[in-house]
Amino acid sequence: MKPTVIISNLGTNLDGPTHPQRWERWRPTVSLFQQDDLEPARLVLLHDPKFGKLADTVEQDVLSASPTTEVQRHSLKQRDPWDFAEVYASLLDFAESYPFDPEAEDYLVHVTTGTHVTQICLFLLVETGRIPGRLVQTSPPKARKRGHAALGTYNIIDLDLSRYDLLAARFEKERQEGVDFLKSGIPTRNKNFNALMDRIEQVSIRSDDAILLTGATGVGKTRLARRVFELKQRGPSTAGGFVEVNCATLRGDGAMSTLFGHNKGAFTGALNDRDGLLRKADKGVLFLDEIGELGLDEQAMLLRALEEGWFLPLGSDTAVHSNFQLLAGTNRNLGEAVRAGTFREDLLARIDLWTFELPSLKDRTEDLEPNMDFELASISEERGRTIAFNKEARAKFLSFATSSAAIWRANFRDFGSALRRLATLSDGGRIGLPLVKEEITRLKTSWQNLEDPSAQGATPLVDALLPSAKIDPFDRPSLELTLQTCRQSKSLAEAGRTLFAVSRTQRKSTNDGDRLRKYLARFDLSWDQITG
Ligand SMILES: Nc1ncnc2c1ncn2[C@@H]1O[C@H](COP(=O)(O)OP(=O)(O)O)[C@@H](O)[C@H]1O
Ligand SMILES: [Mg+2]
Incomplete structure (x- = not known):
């Protein structure tokens, strides 16, 4: 056990008086040296020289209660013990000049005496590690007995530990809420998918770097991008809005001007100045969906905007500044696009920092049931009536949905459409076996029609x-x-x-x-x- 050193500010009220009956009173600083289970090796008594006499008495009484203790006095010059700046400065001077040796000694900083300002300043110095110790609080005894020394109790507060226990639990709760939010509250079971969502949650709230969402059509890239933005919005980091565009719809002059804006007269038809989406996304998030479809010129300009924070609107020679986070989605293999010369390698390198590939439904069949329940609940809410499978029908649909015959080619698009059709055709909100069989046939036929291997790719x-x-x-x-x-x-x-x-x-x-x-x-x- 390391020797304990107590640092205490003389309490001009509580640590008084000096008359002989003082032993019957509870005096916080002295009480720390009367405890059976505490044997402080040293007291560092901080006090204003004005109160030298009271300090003498406290020193004497500490020595008589605990003869092995050494008392060191340290003068604090404070004209006004309620003046925050002055008190903090004098205590900081003490903290910086005192030869602390936390390897060899344990420091307890007593925060029961002194003005509130003194207490707050001592707390801050401990909290920020300038005084390498723990806080100690003392409290008066509950019942007083005449003629007995008034001991009271003490309580050590380790800020590191309390911070760890309380805040860690709280952070974990917030984190879990964030992940649930990204998953729309759907209790998914697939381990890989859940781990992916955990990671996306961490990256979303901690960083403003570009995020690339990849995966087959209909796996939920666009939807997730919006959720990521909404999650960020709950925190302090995003002041601007969510600006979204599908790059497959952008071409030619129109593409440049939609993204980067233009000046009046920049091209035929440019009748007015236009800001462009990058500028609109300033301080917010720009979501470029199907980024693989962006033209090479636009890619070059985008790269510059990402790297340098500025770009030139069409027909303008004045650079425009915008500070946005880029989210991008694609169902194309951008590596292949680079090899084919349709995507810039340097842009890919820039946006490839956080690439998350969303799995296809057929690779997470255990999630179909919770997703089905979620989708049925939202359809029910939308239509104002409960829609549910009967038992057999539910089992039949799930067993087909999770079988290898169900390829869910367009993922949630197919899955959502199937459930919507079932809901619409159900009588009285009950989905029965015949409807499910009919739907299974319909799905199989539509997938067969697309089975031509060359038709597998996205278009x-x-x-x-x-x-x-x-x-x-x-x-x-x-x-x-x-x-x-x-x-x-x-x-x-x-x-x-x-x-x-x-x-x-x-x-x-x-x-x-x-x-x-x-x-x-x-x-x-x-x-x-x-x-x-
Ligand atoms: N977890 C989900 N549960 C139900 N429907 C979903 C889910 N994720 C996406 N969808 C729906 O599926 C459709 C396709 O999603 P989207 O995000 O546009 O996919 P992508 O951008 O990957 O093609 C949208 O109608 C979307 O609302
Ligand atoms: Mg999409």
Whole structure:
């Protein structure tokens, strides 16, 4: 056990008086030396020289109660013991000049005596570690017996420990609430998914670095991005708003100006100045959904805005500043896009700091049940009536949903649609077995129709440019490839040469541009629409 050193400020009221009956009174500083289980080796008595006589008495009484104790007196010059700055300065001088040796001694700082200002200052010095000790509080005895020394009790407060126990429990609770919030309160069971959400929660609240959410279509990237923002909003870190754009909808002058703004007259049709989304996101979050679809020029400008915090609006030579956090979503493999030359490697490196891949539903089948309950509860709320499966139907649906036959190709989009159809077709809010069987057949058929392996991939440009067109699964992949090629080419003819690279060599006359124009016309698409 290390020797104990008590640092106490002389209490001009409580540590008095000096007359002989004083032993019957409770005197906080002296009481610390009358305790059976405390044998302080030293008292450091802080006092104003004005109260030298009282200090003498306290010193004497401490020595008589505890003869092995050494008393050191330390003068504090304070004109006004209620003046915060003065009291703090004098105590800080003491703390800085005293030869503390926490390896060899245990320091207890007594905070029961002195003005409140003195007590607060001593607390601050201990709390910030300038006095390397713990606090000790004394309290008067509950009942007094005449003629007996008034001992009272003492209580040691270790700020480190109390902070640890209380705050750690509280932080853990807040953290858990944050994770639940990200998961919309759905009690998911998949270990990997839950670990991923824990990590996203930590990163979201601690950092403003870019976050990239990847994963197949419909796994919930867009929804999670909004939740991340809302979670950040609960803390102090985000002052601005949430600005969102799907990059597949941005092209040409329009793309630059939507993102970075323009000055009046920057291009035909630029009738007024426009701020752009980056500026709108200042102090907030910019969510670039489908960032893989962003053009190369926009990528370059975005990189600069991220690295330097400023960029040039179209037609302007005055740099604009914006300080935003970037969230990005993509279902494309951006590494592959870099190899194909459609995504800048330096931009990928910049946004790849925190990449989180959201798992597909078929890789977390144990979460389908809680998600189903959540979805049914929200549909019920939306429609103002309870919608539920009967027992058999529930078992049937879940067993199909978690089987390998259920590929949940578009993930939550398929899953949510299935539940919505069941809810709508249910009589009196009860979903029965026949409905479930019908739905299973419908899902299987729709997935079979898409089973053509070349149709497996996502078709973001087709989705963006022809959102409501009915296009055969057979046509989707080649149309997607065609649209991408057009966007990477300078002219229709150049795109045609790339797309018909093989067949053109076997023709007598080549008119690749014309061939391409006719193909596009089948979908009511023109070159300008695709690239402009
Ligand atoms: N955990 C979930 N439970 C139920 N529906 C969800 C969940 N996550 C996403 N959805 C819904 O699924 C659809 C697709 O989600 P979205 O976030 O747009 O996916 P992504 O951006 O990955 O394509 C949206 O209608 C969304 O509301
Ligand atoms: Mg999305």
